[in-house]
Amino acid sequence: MLRWLARRFAQIIPTLIVLSVLIFGLQQLMPGDPALILAGEERGDPMVLAQIRAELRLDRPLPEQYLNWIGNVLVGDFGFSWRIREPVAKLILQKLPVTFQLASMAFIIAVLIGVPAGILSATRRDTPTDWIANGIALFGISMPNFWLGIMMILLFSVELGWLPPSGYVSLTEDFWESIATTIMPAFVLGTGVAGVLMRHTRAAMLGALAQDYVRTARAKGVAERVVVWKHALRNALIPVVTLGTIEFGRLLAGAVLTEQIFTIPGFGKLIVDAVFNRDYPVVQGVVLATALIFVALSLVADLLYMAVNPRMRQA
């Protein structure tokens, strides 16, 4: 187990190095000269431009710029936003919880809908229940988020006036208001994932229910409900847990667009603004942080997989 963890971490390091080089490299390809943007009114003055470049070390060779950046990142310094004049790390720490809340709520919604629906349609295979569940799943997967988002705003905010159409209140400020501002975007985000989870749960349950150990459980006198929810589900969840973790990562990424629709000041807004403003340190920091989250999630996926799968635990 410890040896496995050590090996897993050793694998991560090259991944991170390649990632950071990629992020830095792609950054250089982005059009527009940041010095020009930062100079504002004084962009005509070559002295000012040179001064800005020197200040930001944009005049140094690229490898040096890279090492400089990565060296700072390693000690938690993601740089300083050129635009907002705040440390990037602070901006990330401010915005990440918002997106995290959104993605978590979406994930809970997805699990609460997707897993039971998958179980139900597997145990009622080829019945109307199964067909309806599959139809809804397909709908959830194929419906564009922006369309569903706008429809929900029209219905619940404009028409019924139950929920605020946009904006965000943090959990610590006002718990229920916070839920009210995030429930619609979370639902929009969650539906697609619910469909994916439902289909995988259904497939995994059908596989599990056909196994010999299910017959053994029935032969033991285990009630059918327990056969499904304990014996089969416990095994079916092993692949679903891994998938679920990856889907959670996709939710974090998917939040970017949904945050725009509902004007929620999360990670998505941070990165979109930074790109438009050529705020390189912020873009780099946000992309790197996203990459780190994905790497961490894949590690979590592996750990969860081990936790639910006894065959892995002893390895």
Add this chain to the structure above:
Amino acid sequence: MVLAIDDLTVEFATDRGTLRAVDGVSLAVASGKTLAVVGESGSGKSVTALATMGLLPGSARIGGRIVLDGEPLTPERQRALRGGAMAMIFQEPMTSLNPAFTAGEQVAEALRIHRNLPPRAAFDAAIAMLERVRIPDAARRARQYPHQFSGGMRQRVMIAIALACAPRLLLADEPTTALDVTVQAQILALLDTLKRETGTAVVLITHDLGVVADHADDVAVMYAGRVVERAPAARLFAQPEHPYTVGLLGAVPKLAGGAGRLASIAGTVPDMRNPPAGCRFAPRCPFAISRCIAEQPPLIPITADHATACWRAPLSQILEAA
């Protein structure tokens, strides 16, 4: 009699028509006795056992009567008695245990259901049960998962699950087919011992006539969904009366203890969706006469405890004359 099956029929609706997997089977086993059911693959042995347990899929149409301890088995009674008064072990020890639960939990579950034991007591009783099936270091092994057990040890766990609640009837469907010869002998010896201790009636489904000779009191030979011959084991080996049994025994090595598999008799098992009109063995039978093709032979006693379904019975006289 612990188990009495009377005129059991089982039909499955398939894409290509109705398949009658079991066609008028009658069997009986007494307490503490072992009835071996032998026959080629596809002859309806497993379906007969699963019908007894009530474990066939809902699509199966079941006819006839199954009586356990004098009372007919209804679906409700089957549900209540499964794992308690009647238990079953299967051919595939590698896949028959749930990989997500420890061996002890899986034995304990049967005790919780049928004995109403609280979890702690059930687990302790499970350890005792694992000891009874001779699993060394049972207390530690009870906390291990199936993948940490060998095939033979897993089958011991299966036996522990099946016998945990001291069933009146044990259905063992090829319990050793997947195991190697030494392990096979150990498992069968264990089943014999446990049966003697508890008086459980055992139905032992097997391919292996060597197993029948060593472990069965009575034998029922099945062919194409029917019982074609029934006799005490010793008598069946000494004086087989059905041409199919004669064919099967043809391949058993003469030396006792040989691991004789069923003989390969020329031809194949008939398609059960469309079986021959007369004797189902007629297309493969060297003794067939015209009547065999037209009429199905019933299972008729030759002596008090020996019955055969053949128009040319008693075959032993023909064989002697030849």
